[in-house]
Amino acid sequence: MNDLIHPIPAFTDNYIWLFRSSDGSNAAVVDPGDAGPVIDYLDQQGLVLSHILVTHHHADHTGGVKTLADRFDVTVYGPENSPFTDCQRKLRQGDEVSVLGYNFRVLEVPGHTLDHIAYYCETPPDAPQPLVFCGDTLFAAGCGRIFEGTPPMMYRSLQKLAALPESTRVYCTHEYTLANLDFAATAEPDNEDLQQRVISARQTRDRGLPTLPSSMAREMATNPFLRCAEPGLAAAASSRAGAALNDPVAVFTTIRQWKDSF
Numbered sequence: 576m577n578d579l580i581h582p583i584p585a586f587t588d589n590y591i592w593l594f595r596s597s598d599g600s601n602a603a604v605v606d607p608g609d610a611g612p613v614i615d616y617l618d619q620q621g622l623v624l625s626h627i628l629v630t631h632h633h634a635d636h637t638g639g640v641k642t643l644a645d646r647f648d649v650t651v652y653g654p655e656n657s658p659f660t661d662c663q664r665k666l667r668q669g670d671e672v673s674v675l676g677y678n679f680r681v682l683e684v685p686g687h688t689l690d691h692i693a694y695y696c697e698t699p700p701d702a703p704q705p706l707v708f709c710g711d712t713l714f715a716a717g718c719g720r721i722f723e724g725t726p727p728m729m730y731r732s733l734q735k736l737a738a739l740p741e742s743t744r745v746y747c748t749h750e751y752t753l754a755n756l757d758f759a760a761t762a763e764p765d766n767e768d769l770q771q772r773v774i775s776a777r778q779t780r781d782r783g784l785p786t787l788p789s790s791m792a793r794e795m796a797t798n799p800f801l802r803c804a805e806p807g808l809a810a811a812a813s814s815r816a817g818a819a820l821n822d823p824v825a826v827f828t829t830i831r832q833w834k835d836s837f
Contacts, residue, residue: 579701580746582785583616585609588750589635590787592708593622596675597700601625603674605694605708606748610639614646626674629653629662630710631691636748637661654683657690666692676700684712684736686729687719695739706744706788709736714747715789716772717755718800720835726828730803733827737801741792752776752786758837759799762811762830768796803827 579597582590585608592605593616603626607613617624624647629637637659640651644661652672653662664672668683672694679694693709711719712729713736721729736745756773763769772793776786795801802808803823812829813820820826 580706580788581616582787583612585612586635590746590748590750590785591639592746592748594675594677594701595622601675603628604643605746606630606636606710607639607643608633608635608637610642610646613639613643623647624649627651628674628679628694628708629657629659630693630708630712630748631688632657632659633688633711636710654690654692659690668692682707682735684709684732686721686724686726686732687711689723691732693736695743702744704742704744704790705740706746707736707739708746710748712736712747713745713794713798713800714749714755715745715752715776715786715794716759716769716798717751717834718798718831721831726831727824729831730824730827733800737791737795739791741790741795743791745789745791745794746787747789750785750787753780756797758834759797761837762799762833763802763805763808765807766797772797799830800827803830 580594585591591607593602595602602622602624605628627649640661651662652664655665655667666681670681672679677696677699679696682693684691684693691712693707695707697705699706779786803826809826812826815833816829
């Protein structure tokens with residue numbers, strides 16, 4: 576974990592990601608569903624909140640925005656086509672914003688919700704690797720449930736994220752990793768990289784540490800929702816569906832439905 580980006584735990588399994596300016600005075604948060612833990616951390620660290628980034632409208636990602644905006648002089652960024660309206664800067668695909676030295680490019684990644692966006696930074700000041708704040712679209716070893724979109728829409732959004740450099744650090748917003756790995760290992764039991772990841776993630780959680788951030792390389796090697804063209808996973812999906820599935824979108828649709836009832 577680098578010094579400029581910090582996970583603030585919230586609710587049962589959310590992470591509110593906080594990143595700070597290189598001089599350590601100002602901070603921004605991503606998806607603050609609860610203001611209390613954010614305020615506590617800011618006070619402990621002597622930080623001033625200046626920006627809020629929102630990926631989508633769900634309450635566990637936006638519930639703390641108003642309280643934080645009332646307390647601090649902040650700029651709130653969020654999706655243009657969102658039911659959540661408390662944003663000064665409304666963003667769409669390809670927009671660019673600079674926050675505390677991080678130059679983000681906005682990616683529209685609908686599926687989990689129709690308004691979902693991600694924030695990609697190619698050259699962050701905190702480390703040489705790119706990073707993406709991807710909300711609930713891509714999880715470590717998983718992806719978000721499809722509440723408002725369609726499976727083909729979600730598949731396209733995940734492929735958009737999969738096209739980012741393999742070194743990209745993946746900051747999602749839930750500690751779902753162990754549960755996701757349980758499913759991934761069921762769907763693709765012969766994946767040796769996945770077997771090693773299960774061991775590593777369990778050790779990490781046993782120490783009380785976050786399994787995040789992940790990396791795009793790790794996700795490409797172990798996340799079933801990014802591996803729908805792999806023969807072994809297609810065979811497992813075909814067995815589940817009771818029919819031969821040769822299209823990666825059909826494989827994705829089947830394993831997403833499988834995960835929903837896993």
